[in-house]
Amino acid sequence: MSEAMVMERPGAAAMWWKALRAYSFPASIVPCLGGAAFAASSGAAVSWWMLPLVLLAGMLLHVGTNLVNDAADFSRGVDNPDAQGGSGVLVAGWVTARQVYAAAFVAFGLAAAAGLPLLLLRGWPLLAIGAAGALGGYAYTGPPFGLKYKALGEVWVFLFMGTLMVAGSAYALCGSFPPGVWAASVPIGFLVAAILTVNNQRDLRDDAKLGVRTLATLFGLGGAKVVSLATILGAYASVPVLWLAGVVSPWAMVSWATLPLALPPMRAIAADGKAPLAPGTVERTAMLHMFFGAAYAAGLAIAAAVR
Numbered sequence: 001m002s003e004a005m006v007m008e009r010p011g012a013a014a015m016w017w018k019a020l021r022a023y024s025f026p027a028s029i030v031p032c033l034g035g036a037a038f039a040a041s042s043g044a045a046v047s048w049w050m051l052p053l054v055l056l057a058g059m060l061l062h063v064g065t066n067l068v069n070d071a072a073d074f075s076r077g078v079d080n081p082d083a084q085g086g087s088g089v090l091v092a093g094w095v096t097a098r099q100v101y102a103a104a105f106v107a108f109g110l111a112a113a114a115g116l117p118l119l120l121l122r123g124w125p126l127l128a129i130g131a132a133g134a135l136g137g138y139a140y141t142g143p144p145f146g147l148k149y150k151a152l153g154e155v156w157v158f159l160f161m162g163t164l165m166v167a168g169s170a171y172a173l174c175g176s177f178p179p180g181v182w183a184a185s186v187p188i189g190f191l192v193a194a195i196l197t198v199n200n201q202r203d204l205r206d207d208a209k210l211g212v213r214t215l216a217t218l219f220g221l222g223g224a225k226v227v228s229l230a231t232i233l234g235a236y237a238s239v240p241v242l243w244l245a246g247v248v249s250p251w252a253m254v255s256w257a258t259l260p261l262a263l264p265p266m267r268a269i270a271a272d273g274k275a276p277l278a279p280g281t282v283e284r285t286a287m288l289h290m291f292f293g294a295a296y297a298a299g300l301a302i303a304a305a306v307r
Contacts, residue, residue, distance in 0.1 A: 009094045019089045019100065021066045024286065027161060027192050028062035029055060030293030034188050035169030035181065037300035041249055042178035043307060044170075050121075053114055054172050057130070058165060060111035065137035067104035069148070071097040072141035076149070078210055108134045118172045129168040136160040151213040154227070157196045162189020180247040187235045187242070187255065187296055191289040194231035198269065198285045201228050202277040221276055228269045232262055232285070235292060249303030255296040261288045 009015065032055050040046050070086050073079040075097050079086035089095055115130050139145035140156055147156050166185035171177050200207065200216040201224040208217045216224035239255055242248045265288060268281040 009092070015089055015094050016103070019067065019070065019087045019095070019103070020063050021087050024066065025059055025062060026290040026293070027195065027286070028058045028165065030290060030297070031161060031165035031185070031188050031192070032058045032169040033297040034185065034293060034300070035166040036173055037297040037304065038166070038181055038184045038248070039170040039174045039178050040304035041300040041307070042180070044174035044176065044178050046173045047121075047175075048173070050118060050173055053118055054169050057111045057114040057118070058169070060107050060114060061133050061137050062161075064104045064107035064111065064134070065140055067100050067107060068138050069141045071100040071104065072143065072146065072148075074100075076210070076212075078207070078212060104138075108137070115172075122172060122175055126168075126172055129164065129171065133160060133164060133168065136164070148214070149212050151215055151218055153200070154193050154196050154215055154231075158189040158193040161192045162186070180242075183242060183245075183247045184300075187238045188289075188293050190231050190235035190238060191292055194228065194235070195282065195286050195289055197224070197228040197231050198265065198277065199282050200224065201269065202282055204276045216276075224276070225269055229266060232266060232269075232288070236262070239296070248300065251299040251303040251306075252296055254299035254302070255292050258288065258292045258295050261291055 010018070032051075036046065036048075036051055036054070066087070070079065070090055073086055074090040079088075079091055081091055090097060090100060111134065112130065115126070119126050119130070136156065137160070139147055140153065140160075141148045147153060163182055163185040166188055167177055167181045170181045197215065200214040201221070203214075204216045204221060204224055207214055215227050219227065236256060236259065239248070239252050243250050243252055261284075265281050265284040268278040268284075271278065
């Protein structure tokens with residue numbers, strides 16, 4: 001670590017803001033909004049005053065997950081000066097892994113505090129949902145689980161930041177799981193998983209050198225491209241299936257208006273070249289998730305308004 005790099009340490013607030021990776025928050029905001037919109041479209045009585053608490057608790061769980069991910073990746077050597085992932089605060093030497101782990105548990109504790117009024121109103125099922133979310137956030141990369149390093153990261157993200165966050169938000173807001181909510185969460189689950197599959201395609205060579213097991217390292221570059229494309233296409237394909245099955249309103253097809261945003265990352269994913277992925281593709285995939293999820297939630301909200 002060079003002395004110059006250490007001396008470039010920003011102020012505490014700026015440094016921790018960087019560590020939180022706030023740019024990734026739409027990945028937790030979108031599922032919460034999707035769950036709220038679906039609950040409303042199903043005709044359930046939604047306690048809208050609780051939505052800010054749901055969003056805050058969801059984002060704090062996401063913050064804790066991000067921090068654990070940073071600390072675990074750095075401790076395993078996955079995040080290093082040559083890597084493209086992570087917040088960079090540990091690689092720069094600004095904080096220690098122990099401090100980042102401590103901050104993660106503070107975030108999980110704050111998430112529990114934000115969810116306390118919801119728990120008092122909704123009871124033990126919401127406690128189980130919140131506990132599962134916190135444990136899942138830690139288990140993604142935290143020891144001794146490290147699901148990300150065992151080729152289970154994509155499945156974890158789909159289940160926890162897709163289906164559980166959508167269905168859990170709906171439960172928190174209306175006190176039950178609206179019929180079809182788990183199925184309705186699938187499009188959002190696919191696209192939040194797409195962020196990770198594309199990220200793992202980008203990091204394929206570095207992960208392979210370090211012995212990190214992801215679907216990309218297991219299947220190789222060709223297989224990684226198939227997985228990445230399948231998660232994006234799965235999001236779009238699942239919406240008309242849900243509509244025809246009567247799970248969501250035809251207004252959910254508003255999400256297809258974002259299809260032009262899907263084409264650039266899909267072309268980059270499928271492109272031939274020496275590099276596993278063109279720069280910026282992960283960011284474009286994250287943006288696609290945000291706009292697709294917002295459009296999907298908006299369609300469900302319109303369906304609720306015209307009931």
